[in-house]
Structure formats: C-alpha cells, structure tokens
Amino acid sequence: MRLLRSAAFNLIMFGSGAALSLYGLAVALVAPGRIMDVARLWARICLWGLRVCNGITLNVTGREHLPAGGAVIAAQHQSALDILAWLALLPHPAFVFKQELKRIPFFGQLLEPAGMIPVNRGGGAPALRAMVDGAMAAVQAGRQVIIFPEGTRVAHGARGQLRQGIAVLAEAVDVPILPATTDSGRRWGRKSFGKHPGPVRIDIHAPLPQGLPREAVLTHLAALYYGPGD
Numbered sequence: 365m366r367l368l369r370s371a372a373f374n375l376i377m378f379g380s381g382a383a384l385s386l387y388g389l390a391v392a393l394v395a396p397g398r399i400m401d402v403a404r405l406w407a408r409i410c411l412w413g414l415r416v417c418n419g420i421t422l423n424v425t426g427r428e429h430l431p432a433g434g435a436v437i438a439a440q441h442q443s444a445l446d447i448l449a450w451l452a453l454l455p456h457p458a459f460v461f462k463q464e465l466k467r468i469p470f471f472g473q474l475l476e477p478a479g480m481i482p483v484n485r486g487g488g489a490p491a492l493r494a495m496v497d498g499a500m501a502a503v504q505a506g507r508q509v510i511i512f513p514e515g516t517r518v519a520h521g522a523r524g525q526l527r528q529g530i531a532v533l534a535e536a537v538d539v540p541i542l543p544a545t546t547d548s549g550r551r552w553g554r555k556s557f558g559k560h561p562g563p564v565r566i567d568i569h570a571p572l573p574q575g576l577p578r579e580a581v582l583t584h585l586a587a588l589y590y591g592p593g594d
Contacts, residue, residue, distance in 0.1 A: 369417045370559045376413035380406055385470035392477050399478040400456070407451035414445070419561025420551045422449055426544075426568030430454070434503030434539045437568075438530050440589045441512035442520050442549030449548070449566060450510050458502040460495060460511040460529070479507065483529065485515065495529060496536045503539045513585055520549030523590045530585065531578035540571035541581070543588050 388402040414420040437454070439446060450457055463482040466472040476482065481498035484491040499509045511530055518524035534541045548564045572584060 366418075366558050366560070370557055373410075373413045373417040373559065374557075376417070377410050380409045381471065385474065388474045389470060392474060396477055399474055403474075403478060404451055407448045410448045411452055414448075414552075414559070418551075418559040420445070420559060421563050422566060423563040424449075424453065424566045424568070426570075427453075429540075429542055429568050429570055430508070431540055433506040434537075435508045436499065436503065436530075436533060436537060436539060436541045437508055437510045437544055438513050438534075438541055438572075438585055439510055439544040440546050441514050441517050442546055443517060443552040443554065445548045445552045445564060446512070446517075446546060449546075449564070453566075454508045454510070456505075456507040458499075458507045458509050460499065460509065462515075479505075481509065492529060492532050496533055499533055500537055503537055509533075509537075513582075514589075517549070517554040519554050520547055526582045526586055526589075528578070528582075531581040534572065534576065534581045535578060542571050543569040543585055545569070545588055 384402050384406045388399055391398050391402055411422070432455075437450065439450065447459070450459070458479050458481055460481045460483055461475060463484050466475055466482065479502060481495060481502065483495040487494075499511075502509050511533060513526045513530040514524035515527045515529075516524075530541075545567045546565060548566075550560065551562055551564050552559045569588060572581060576584065
C-alpha cells in the first residue's frame with residue numbers, strides 16, 4: 365500500500381510539474397514576473413499530494429526569524445521535499461542551483477528567468493564569484509536566497525561535507541544568514557521511491573553573528589546540522 369501511495373504522489377508531482385512547466389513557458393513570454401507564482405502553485409500541489417497520499421505534513425518552527433526582505437537561508441538538504449517546502453514557505457525565494465538542472469526539458473528553461481542562481485560546481489573561483497553576484501542581486505531586490513551548503517542531498521543521520529560557497533556568500537552579503545535544519549530524509553529518502561507518513565520538522569534558526577570568519581561559518585552550520593563532531 366505504501367508503494368501504491370508513493371506512486372500516486374509521483375503521478376501528481378510529475379504530472380503537475382510537466383503541465384505547469386509548459387504553462388510557465390507561456391507565462392515567461394507575457395508576464396515573466398509571474399513565473400514564481402507558477403512554481404509556488406506546483407509546490408502547494410505537491411505538498412497537498414504528500415499529505416493526502418503519504419500522510420506527510422510540515423512542522424515549521426522559527427518563522428519569526430524570517431525578515432520581510434532580503435536574506436540568505438543556509439538550509440540542510442536531505443530530500444527533494446526541501447525544495448517544495450521552501451518554495452511554499454518564502455514570499456520571494458531564489459534558489460542557488462547546480463547548472464546541470466538547466467538541461468531538464470521545459471523546467472530547466474524557466475530557472476534563470478525566474479531569478480534562480482546557477483552555479484558551476486567545478487568552476488572554481490570564477491563560478492563562486494558569479495554565484496555571489498547573483499545572490500547579491502537577489503537580496504538587493506528583497507528576495508530570500510536559499511543555498512544548500514552540503515551541495516547535495518545527505519541521508520538522514522549521515523554527515524555531509526559543507527562547501528565553501530556559503531562561507532563566501534556570508535562574507536559578501538550584508539543581510540541575515542539564517543541556518544535551517546530538517547529531518548525530511550526520514551519521510552522521503554535521498555534515493556527512495558517509497559515515502560513514510562509523519563511530520564517533517566523544519567527549524568529556522570536565529571541569524572549567524574555578523575562578521576564570522578569563513579571557517580567559523582562552516583563550523584557553526586555543521587554543529588546545527590549534525591551535532592557536535594569533527
């Protein structure tokens with residue numbers, strides 16, 4: 365039964381994603397500023413599907429830390445559910461995404477027009493500078509930048525390797541850096557088809573102290589994500 369319910373959700377997610385991607389291309393031609401409305405609609409449909417089909421709900425704490433304007437969310441990443449959650453939670457999200465996603469038919473063509481920020485993970489310092497420039501433009505426009513410091517989904521209970529991008533970004537932008545933790549991998553695993561019912565916890569923490577050295581930013585985030593350790 366659990367696999368059937370997961371299959372039903374996948375039909376909802378991929379079916380609505382394909383239809384809304386095509387619709388988004390039309391929106392991009394006539395009203396590009398409304399592309400994010402299409403993305404948020406898709407996220408709400410998917411979260412509804414997760415609740416109805418799989419019994420997965422969101423339990424979010426720390427909303428009071430979110431500013432009305434520009435900010436950077438340094439979000440732990442365990443599941444594809446994290447993308448849906450942040451699309452639904454934030455008024456003006458701008459995701460930092462690996463540029464390979466631009467190759468996805470239709471969907472990939474909407475990422476940059478929607479104000480998402482591509483990064484070439486093998487591009488070294490020039491790629492980091494381009495990412496920082498994109499993020500600075502987004503926060504100056506009052507958007508909330510979501511970056512996954514682990515760079516990929518990390519299984520619940522595993523310890524990932526934080527990348528330097530968040531530390532460079534924290535040093536460059538003059539807006540709050542808000543860590544966020546989750547246990548989403550408990551319900552929807554990194555490479556899992558089946559999904560498990562229950563609440564997903566998302567905790568939005570108080571902003572990092574301003575002026576932290578780069579290594580201190582990474583140390584602080586690692587302690588929140590994984591607890592005390594190496």
